[in-house]
Amino acid sequence: MVRSDADHVWHENQAVPPHKPGMYCQSRYLTMRDGIRIAVNLYLPTHRPAGARMPAIINQTRYYRAMELRQPARAAMRGKPFHHIPSTVACRRRFVGAGYAWVDVDVRGSGASFGHRVCEWSPDEIRDGAEVVDWIIRQPWSDGAVGALGSSYSGGAAELLLVNRHPAVRAVAPRFSPFDAYSDIAFPGGVRARWFTETWGRYNAALDRNAPWDAAGWWVRLFVTGVQPVDGDRDRSLRAQAIAAHDANYDIHRQAESLSFRDDVAPSDPYHRAGEEAPPLIGNPIDEAGSINLFSPHNYWRDVEASGAAVYSYSGWFDGAYAHSAIKRFHTVSTPVHRLILGPWSHGGGWHIEPFRAPAKSTFDHEGELLRFFDEHLGQRNSGLASEPRVRYFTMGEGRWKAASTWPPAATTRRFYLASGRMLTDAAPQDDRAADEYRVDVTAGTGEHSRWRTQVAIGEAVRYPERSGADRKLLTYTSAPLVSPLEVTGHPMVTLFVSSTADDANLFVYLEDVDTRGRIAYVTEGLLRAACRPISALPPPYRQDVPYRTFNRGDAKPLIAHEITELTFDLVPTSYLVRGGHRLRIAIAGADASHFAVADGTPPTLAVHRGRLHASHIDLPVVMPA
Known part of the structure; x- marks a missing residue:
């Protein structure tokens, strides 16, 4: 049986075999078409019958396929690789125990692999994935079927592996990973995520110089020498050569700081330099403009779809904006079997x-869920997945898993207006004109454990402190107590009529729940840079239940000082039950200094209009009780 965090069973999983202990590892270099050597670890089950063939799972990582322990810990491990990402360890153990081969890869320009990095998921890195698959299916243990999975960077690598349209790759599970690199992580709502790029860049730079202790803490140096060398590299000379090549890796944060709009080109981008012949791209991108599109999975949806592989989009409500990434992928890529x-x-x-x-440690059987998916599509066994609904989601506050045939589930829209007395009401305003002034507090923030830090602080829990103190820096509107419970499932949409003393502004809107004791809890949020507000026609085949914006420089539109402007944008999707007797609150900010860049100069003063002519409001997707 597979159980969720709430101990709610949604299926009997008798197709997943019990874990059979025992695996062995081989490490080696694979030489790519251009002579670059890529380090791989191959894991095979020790219980494999002689001559048996099996499918393989490939996990391509930017964060070391394994680390090397110092003595005497290395001797105690009997030469076994040491892994610092527990979720990868658990997944590998489960899959190998179920009869799969597993291949971990240090992607080009990272770990013990040679080469250097010009961007994330570069065209050359994507091509490398296909050559690793070629090597896999030539092995005597291979049955010719390959799947790819991973979380975060590895999830993006799994998805982009499909750009090669390799016939052996039949299923991928991109987990907790971006679909649109611009709007999902680097510039949500067009607002620069400065903390993320700075922190992630510093972390990656430490790995690239083989000094993980500079990122994780000095004590790490007591136990590890850095990335695991390949078998046979006894004097670590090959590892040293590979690390030396990483000196040419690009600076992530500096490149991000050189960008502002989606179609901007970074000075260091070798694929878009004026007057130079660019290296060849790969696949069939929908848009070759801008540095960030180069490595954004959404730009290659046609190749992912044409691959014919099954896709499992997999994310969490508090994983930055990656819940929306998974949803956009699910809507856009119509593979034969796409699950969410x-x-x-x-x-x-x-x-x-x-x-x-x-926060509590999750008890959800992630490995079992993934194993069912790959069993179904790599020919191992019929897991019954095909007969189940394609969408599963958890309703917080209610503590229940639910199913749907698509996303979002059927809902009605309930509108709440910003009203006088800082109230939130379902009655439309009667006054022609009314507004509340708010001088932006540039010290406002959401703290050190928010949804926007979890992508780097992966081992830490997301925690939002009780919001009374934070809300004193914001402009808030609170409803009367709800007569009955209200389930918000889908994409809340906010419309604000705003005037400003500046020609641009960042708007943050928080949806909060106020309980009967007056405690305030964070539910979700949305943000928008006002200059990026123009809404564009949605290009095919995208399907979104939110406004579409290009975020291109040519489409930007500065504010006109003191002129009323309509801003309509979505909050990060959620599923949450607000209990009867609780009150809803909308909190409006002009900065989140904990995570996002704050404009220089005098903080602007905003006027949020709420009269009949300019009725600011929020639309909540409400699911009626079954």
Whole structure:
């Protein structure tokens, strides 16, 4: 039986065999078409019958396929690789125990692999994935079927592996990973995520110089020498050569700081330099403009779809904006079998997060769920997955898993207006004109354990402190107590009529739950850079239940000082039950200094209009009780 965090059974999983202990590892270099050597670890089950063939799972990582322990710990491990990402260890053990081969890869320009990095998921890196698959299917143990999975960077690598349209790759599970790199992680709502790029860049730079202790803490140096060398590299000379090549890796944060709009080109981008012949791209991108599109999975949806592989989009409600990534992927890529799961998780799925609850270690059987998916599509066994609904989501506050044939589930829209007395009401305003002024507090923030930090602080839980103190810096509107419970499932949409003393502004809107004791809990949020507000026609085949914006420089539109402007944008999707007697609150900010870039100069003063002519409001997707 597979159980969720809430101990709610949604299926009997008799097709997943019990774990059979025992695996052995081989490490080696594979030489790519251009002579670059890529380090791989191959894991095979020790219980494999002689001559038996099996499918393989490939996990391509930017964060070391394994680390090397110092003595005497290395001797105690008997030469076995040491892994610092527990979720990968658990998944590998489960799959190998179920009769799969597993291949971990240090992607080009990282770990013990040679080469250097010009961007994330570069065209050359994507091509490398196909050559690793070629090597896999030539092995005597291979049955010719390959799947790919991974979380975060590895999830993006799994998805982009399909750009090669390799016939052996039949299923992928991109977990907790971006679909649109611009709007999902680097510039949500067009607002620069400065903390993320700076912190992630510093972490990656430490790995690239083989000094993980510079990122994780000095004590790590007591136990590890850095990335695991390949078998036979006894004097570590090959590892040293590979690490030396990483000196040419690009600076992630500096490149991000050089960008502002989606179609901007970074000075260091070798694929878009004026007057130079660019290296060849790969696949069939929908848009070759801009540096960030180069490595954004959404730009290659046609190749992913044409691959014919099954896709499992997998994320959590508190995983930055990656819940929306999974949804956009699910809507856009019409593979033969595309599944979607959205749970009460932060990045990686290790923590169960809900408003008004302390974070708890997740008890969800992630490995079992993934094993069922790959069993179904790599020919191992019939797991019964095909007969189940394609969408599973967890409703927080209610503590229940639910199913649907698509996303979002059927809902009605309930509108709440911003009203006088800082109230939130379902009655439309009667006054022609009314507004509340708010001088932006540039010290406002959401703290050190928010949804926007979980992608780097992967082992830590998302925690939002009680919001009374934070809300004193914001402009808030609170409803009367709800007569009955209200389930918000889908994409809340906010419309604000705003005037400003500046020609641009960042708007943050928080949806909060105020309980009967007056405690305030964070539910979800949305953000928008006002200059990026123009809404564009949705290009085919995208299907979104939210406004579409290009975020291109040519489409930007500065504010005109003191002129009323309509801003309509979505909040990060959620599924949450607000209990009867609780009150809803909308909190409006002009900055989140904990995570996002704050404009220089005098903080602007905003006027949020709420009269009949400019009725600011929020639309909540409300699911009626079954």
